[in-house]
Amino acid sequence: MSADGKLLELQGLRTYFYSEEGEARAVDGVDYTLMKGETLGVVGESGCGKSVTALSVIGLIPSPPGKVVGGKVWFKGRNLLELSEKEMQEIRGNEISMIFQEPMTALNPVYTIGNQIIETVRLHQGLGKEEARQRAIEMLDLVHIPNPEARIDEYPHQLSGGMRQRVMIAMAMSCDPDLLIADEPTTALDVTVQAQILELIGDLQSRTDMSVLLITHDLGVIAETANHVAVMYAGKVVEYATAVDLFAKPRHPYTIGLFRSLPDFAAPGERLQAIPGIVPSAFRFPSGCRFRTRCPLASEQCAREEPPLVPVEDSGEGHTLACHFPEEALGL
Amino acid sequence: MWTYILRRLLYSIPVYLGIVLLLMACLRVNDPVAGFLGKGASEEAYQAKKESMGLDRPFVVQYFDFLRQLVTFEFIKVPDEEVTASEDGGAAVLRSRGIESWSQEGRTVGQILRESIIPSISITVPALCFTLLISIVIALLSAYYRGRLPDKLMMVSAVLGMSISFLVYIIFGQYWAAYLLNQKLELEFFAVQGYEPGAANWAHYCLLPVLISTIVAMGYDTRFYRAVMVEESGRDYIITARAKGSTKRKIMFVHMLKNAMIPIITRVMSTLPFLVMGSILLEMYFNIPGMGRALLDSIFSNDFPVTQMLVAVFAGIFLVSVILTDVFYALVDPRVRLS
Ligand SMILES: Nc1ncnc2c1ncn2[C@@H]1O[C@H](COP(=O)(O)OP(=O)(O)O)[C@@H](O)[C@H]1O
Numbered sequence A: 001m002s003a004d005g006k007l008l009e010l011q012g013l014r015t016y017f018y019s020e021e022g023e024a025r026a027v028d029g030v031d032y033t034l035m036k037g038e039t040l041g042v043v044g045e046s047g048c049g050k051s052v053t054a055l056s057v058i059g060l061i062p063s064p065p066g067k068v069v070g071g072k073v074w075f076k077g078r079n080l081l082e083l084s085e086k087e088m089q090e091i092r093g094n095e096i097s098m099i100f101q102e103p104m105t106a107l108n109p110v111y112t113i114g115n116q117i118i119e120t121v122r123l124h125q126g127l128g129k130e131e132a133r134q135r136a137i138e139m140l141d142l143v144h145i146p147n148p149e150a151r152i153d154e155y156p157h158q159l160s161g162g163m164r165q166r167v168m169i170a171m172a173m174s175c176d177p178d179l180l181i182a183d184e185p186t187t188a189l190d191v192t193v194q195a196q197i198l199e200l201i202g203d204l205q206s207r208t209d210m211s212v213l214l215i216t217h218d219l220g221v222i223a224e225t226a227n228h229v230a231v232m233y234a235g236k237v238v239e240y241a242t243a244v245d246l247f248a249k250p251r252h253p254y255t256i257g258l259f260r261s262l263p264d265f266a267a268p269g270e271r272l273q274a275i276p277g278i279v280p281s282a283f284r285f286p287s288g289c290r291f292r293t294r295c296p297l298a299s300e301q302c303a304r305e306e307p308p309l310v311p312v313e314d315s316g317e318g319h320t321l322a323c324h325f326p327e328e329a330l331g332l
Numbered sequence B: 001m002w003t004y005i006l007r008r009l010l011y012s013i014p015v016y017l018g019i020v021l022l023l024m025a026c027l028r029v030n031d032p033v034a035g036f037l038g039k040g041a042s043e044e045a046y047q048a049k050k051e052s053m054g055l056d057r058p059f060v061v062q063y064f065d066f067l068r069q070l071v072t073f074e075f076i077k078v079p080d081e082e083v084t085a086s087e088d089g090g091a092a093v094l095r096s097r098g099i100e101s102w103s104q105e106g107r108t109v110g111q112i113l114r115e116s117i118i119p120s121i122s123i124t125v126p127a128l129c130f131t132l133l134i135s136i137v138i139a140l141l142s143a144y145y146r147g148r149l150p151d152k153l154m155m156v157s158a159v160l161g162m163s164i165s166f167l168v169y170i171i172f173g174q175y176w177a178a179y180l181l182n183q184k185l186e187l188e189f190f191a192v193q194g195y196e197p198g199a200a201n202w203a204h205y206c207l208l209p210v211l212i213s214t215i216v217a218m219g220y221d222t223r224f225y226r227a228v229m230v231e232e233s234g235r236d237y238i239i240t241a242r243a244k245g246s247t248k249r250k251i252m253f254v255h256m257l258k259n260a261m262i263p264i265i266t267r268v269m270s271t272l273p274f275l276v277m278g279s280i281l282l283e284m285y286f287n288i289p290g291m292g293r294a295l296l297d298s299i300f301s302n303d304f305p306v307t308q309m310l311v312a313v314f315a316g317i318f319l320v321s322v323i324l325t326d327v328f329y330a331l332v333d334p335r336v337r338l339s
């Protein structure tokens, strides 16, 4: 573990997809840091590269057509991009595990849930059959699945969506990972179940000192759970700050637009405003700042120069921003 | 599970009754006796033939009598030596001896069935096993190396294999593997054609047709299985398995294969009836006295009792294979089993 408390640090991560249409720059220079024991929320509209970033971290970019073409992924002092597939296999499910958006399809339909948890435990912890089963029952209990001794022998289709997501969490937690990547873990679930799942993740996190990389397009979820937030737009991080700073004083016109479009955050009496325009295609990003085509502050400088992600002077420690007009954004 | 099988069996009974009804009606559209005896036959001969098969009785009676023959397994009876020796007579005695073939004097439908089913099965079953095994392995490898050289090579060969006609394989197989080998090397390994019963003769007579039908089926099957695997390999549960650190091999053989078995079983089961019937083409070209050929022969020689019974048996096998498909489904897929 690095002494400065960083568990995961992405530096200029770039992941492209190649097809007949050309090169899709799905992730094109992403930087963010996740501190040990904390939760980093990653937000952004659908298609901005949140999932691809996460899959690059855990080494699961489908190749072909995808390829990590640049950058570094520092995890516990090692650059994961330099590890062999075998070394990554030892990390996956063990030190880093991941849960997904669709609990209905993420589990293998032809094996029992117990079987699938046991597989993970045995892979990484070398437990015997009986011990692994005990461990699986413990894990099901931990994620509050009632009657785990019986439920362990059920098949995924016998469980509800929320229960399946709990099983996914049980599986992900079964080897005490340092990092849990949760890619929109509640998007596919009912609102009431969403809250329970988030609470469960938070609860498990506080017990184990695990870090969570929480991907979502829902700022409400971020507000409740994240310590830091990375706002992504068109394959890049455009703003990174503590949740407190970001919610108090968002500085990127895109972040501000995101807040404006949500009923929970818009000022009382103000009309909700969707961000005008559409997300640019990963095949053809605009020159300069990628947000300029939708930005109220866009100027000729924005088309010419891409703004780097740099610290904001008049904000909290570690608040970084990729915008040419940090002062003007305050007036939005 | 057992109630499921039982229910399926019960449901298929009316279906089978319907099939038999249809079959019997169709075979009687043109008078089978007239067809067999030809124009020149005398009235007495015509009546005698008709009575011997009970074709003079009302259709309903014939229908239930035929069902009785099926249910009591009379149709697989072979003639009883003693009875044959004593009398040449009436319908009652005939029935107890089994159902006689018209064109093959002194032989019963049961004999024809029994004798032809073995040659058919001794080609189709090994062929199916070879094809299944080889195709699944190739498909797995192909999916594993998807988009890379080994995959491309295998798929090109599969398409090539598919594009060549069955007949070409038969002719070249007979010429090169059998005829030339025999001539040039004095090797009598493959027979050009023919059949003799017995396990010792199997390789000599059956291996070549088995290999040919394996090669022919492989092209189609490999491509189908590969498509199934590729489809499965794109599913979410595969990413989950990878995310928990499973090895690629384990993902293929443990996670993917069992899911892929569901469509694969459906396909294999659908070929089951043809396993019994045999490949008519192969049986013709290799002169193998199988079921397919027995059926063709009976049709060409207007052998009404044989045709009727073979088709009824074939339909029965077809239904059973449909039920078996569902049973296998249930075995592999908990979603079917537990609902
Ligand atoms: N397997 C893939 N093949 C081609 N392009 C992909 C693939 N996965 C993602 N992409 C592209 O990467 C971009 C980012 O996708 P993603 O990270 O899934 O977005 P999100 O932020 O909604 O999670 C999208 O524009 C998508 O088209």
Ligand SMILES: [Mg+2]
Residues within 6 Å of the ligand: A047, A050, A051, A052, A183, A184
């Ligand atoms: Mg996503």
